[in-house]
Amino acid sequence: MTGILGTLAEAWDEVRVHKSRVLLSLVGVFLAVFAMTSVTALGLMVAQVQQELAERSGGRAATVAVNAWDPVTGMPPAGEAWDAAVAELVQRYDIATAATIAYGETRFRMPGGTMPVQTRRVSPNYGDLHRVEPIEGRWFREGDRESLSPSIVVNEAFLTALGVPDLSSRPTVVIGGADPVRATIVGVVREGYAEELVAYRIDRSAGPWDAAAAVDPATAMYGGPSTLELWVPADQTDLVTETVKHDLSLALGGELQVDAYRTDPQGAEETIAMLRLAIRGAGTVVLVLGGLGVLNIGLVTVRQRIREIGVRRSFGATSGRIFAAVMLESVCATALAGLLAVGAAIVLVRNLPLERLLNNGIPIADLPGFPVAAAVEGMIAATAVGALAGLLPAIIAVRAKVIDAIRF
Amino acid sequence: MSLLELRGISREVRLPDESVLPILTGVDLDVAPGEHVAIVGRSGSGKSTLLNLLGLLDTPTSGSYLLDGEPTDRLSARRRSRLRGEVFGFVFQQFNLLPRRTAAENVAAPLLYARGRDYLRRRSTAREMLDRVGLGARADQVPERLSGGEQQRVAIARALVRAPRVVLADEPTGALDVETGAQVMALLAQATAENGAALVTITHDLSVAALAGRRFRLERGHLSPLVEAGALGAATSDRGPA
Known part of the structure; x- marks a missing residue:
């Protein structure tokens, strides 16, 4: 030693x-x-x-996106039927994270006048699935769905256009349309190119204005939950894809086209x-x-x-x-x-x-x-x-x- | 019984032209425990070779060398190294202190190869040894800051730190002035005597050789007892290095 x-x-x-x-x-x-x-x-x-x-764009590994539409009219399924079918699917297969996203355009009343802004109506789980990290404020919570004032998350360009420096003043913005409503900005994300305005809106709110048509009659056809996203184990993606297509198609009456595909980046x-x-x-x-x-x-x-x-x-x-x-x-x-x-x-x-x-x-x-x-x-x-x-x-x-x- | 017993020891070296050069021929020598032996001789007479053989740094071409009764020719290289560290202490003409190490570190260096308590207590032991040679106050000085006499005293402390049974001194005063040499030699003789160690000294200095109990002359590889002062003078008339 x-x-x-x-x-x-x-x-x-x-x-x-x-x-x-x-x-x-x-x-x-x-x-x-x-x-x-x-x-x-x-x-x-x-x-x-x-x-x-x-x-952030494609979802975590592995994210399976599911769309359903009528092959004849191109219309999505009725919101209630879709929600029920999705809820049953998520429960049956014990899927921990499922999110919905719908693209649409929302008219916001800004200081310079009403501006149409590309808006994503998302469920709170979308933040987890797409790793959305607000640089200020917070992302959506389940409780936001109960709020009478819809919660929105916007980008910095949006705040600038609104003439608000940050969230310290608890800023709000009016969503125009048939039933205007004052929305609350709860978070800021760093997204969009240059001056592009970006807004996320909670998928459902408690007020009467939440009907899809009330948001923007012109984009009513896109107002439903057009895309369901499921976070599933990567090695079971193929199985999940086939199962989801089969089960959702049956649950929606068998006449709708259901498509499922993996969206997260690979390689x-x-x-x-x-x-x-x-x-x-x-x-x-x-x-x-x-x-x-x-x-x-x-x-x-x-x-x-x-x-x-x-x-x-x-x-x-x-x-x-x-x-x-x-x-x-x-x-x-x-x-x-x-x-x-x-x-x-x-x-x-x-x-x-x-x-x-x-x-x-x-x-x-x-x-x-x-x-x-x-x-x-x-x-x-x-x-x-x-x-x-x-x-x-x-x-x-x-x-x-x-x-x-x-x-x- | 002799501590060191050499019988008919020869040492030859082969030269580049394949000829053989005898350095030591039929050397017989006995050194008893605690004895002081001096060996004098001209340059090239084989004094250093004899010392290297005694210290197990070299092996003879023929003859037998018993160390404490044990033949050394059958020792493994590892055992020879261990015995060298445990039985012998070396004092060199040029001190051979490790550069850039303090006096205490130099004295403690042999204890790096010791085991158990000796190894663990090496620093305190080294300082005690330096105290014994009167250099306790300079323990933290590097050799470059010590005088020649002080350096040789450090070397003596180092040679004695593992309490060897034999101290082999190769021209210990060769690099010192006469007065300092005498002081150093007196210290060496005293310290080895206190330790009960045998001292084998190679020297040109008549006064150094005179301190020994027995004196030998080495001439052309032959070792013989030195008895007459005249012969001693003849043997050491060459003052060059051994």
Whole structure:
């Protein structure tokens, strides 16, 4: 036991005494491990951001969209029949998250006059399914359906057009039409291009104005729950798709056309994985170059230390002990560089404004913490480089003849 | 019984032209525990080779070397290394202190290869040894800041720190002035005597050799007892390194 401690102490002593040389030799290793670890960690986070970006439009993996319409008239099913059929389906298959979305146009009375705005009428679950993260306020709740004032969530351009800087004044906006109603803005999202106005409206409210036709007679045909979205296990997508089509068609009388298809993005992970692989390849090359630097300095140093090695042999150091000490010196040094590099990578990654850089300032819903695997990989890579770079100097140290070494 | 027992020891080296150069020939030597032995001889007479053989740093070409009654020719490399650390302490002409380590770290260095308590208590033991050689106050100085005499005292402390049974001193005063050399040699003789260790000294210095209980002359690889002062003078007339 004390033999192992002694070897470690000896190696550490060398690192401590030759700080400058060790530091110089480790710059390359530090940079390489830092780059590799940071890239791995950032890669995971970028992948998550990309995933969330894609899921914001297509839904989480796996989202199955379901539409039903009369193949003759093109009209959607009656709202009540649709709701009953969907409720039964969701209950029967114990589907945890189901959302509805309908596209339409709503006329909002803005300070400059009434403006038609593309509006999505959604159920509260839509936010979970599409990872909607308001930058201010909140997303819809189930309780919003009971409100006499319909809740809406708008984008920043909408707020600007309304002449409201933020939600601190609890702003409202009048929805025009046959039965105008004052809607309450409960949240702000960062969406839309340039000055495009975007609005989400809770799918159902308690007031009489909630009839589809009351919203906008011109778009009445789109006022129903035109699309149902189901969040299902990815490996059961095909089964769910077929089952939903079959069951809903039967529940709606068998005369309606029911279509179901997967909408969440697929293939993004492969792209990200390829990108990560390429960057890690570059990191490996840098690591090898850094390792060559350590090896080079290690070779020069061991020749300068021949006398010292001879003296240590006179103390009773065995060949194995000399080998281990020289080898461990390199390993200790690179492991230390690895540790510092991993630490620096953690500091960097944790302090990068990822939301601003990658996600247009939108909060990232499930931002992963610094991946332990990346830190472990970095440490292993640094230690391995140390072991490889220490091998040759250690062999030279052992092969030195003690007598010659002392006279050196 | 002798602690070190050499019988008919020869050491030859093969030169690049394949010829053989004899360095030691038929050397017989006995060293008893606690004994002080001096070996004098001209440069190239084989003094250092003999010391290397005694310290298990080298192996003889022929002959037998018994260490505490145990033949050394059958020892594994690992066992030789361990015995070297446990039985012998070395004092070199050029001190051979580890650069950039403090005096205390230098003295503690041999204990890195010790086991158990000796290893764990190495720092305090090193400071005690430095106190014994009168350098307790300079324990934290690096060798570059110590005088030659102080450096050799550190080397003596280092040689004695594992309480060896034999101290092998190769020209211990060779790099020091006469006065300092005498002080260092007196310290070495005293410290080894206090430890009960045998002391084998190689030297050119007549006064250093005179401190030994038994003296030998090494000439052209042959070791013989040195009895006459005249012969001692002839053997050490060359002041070059051994």
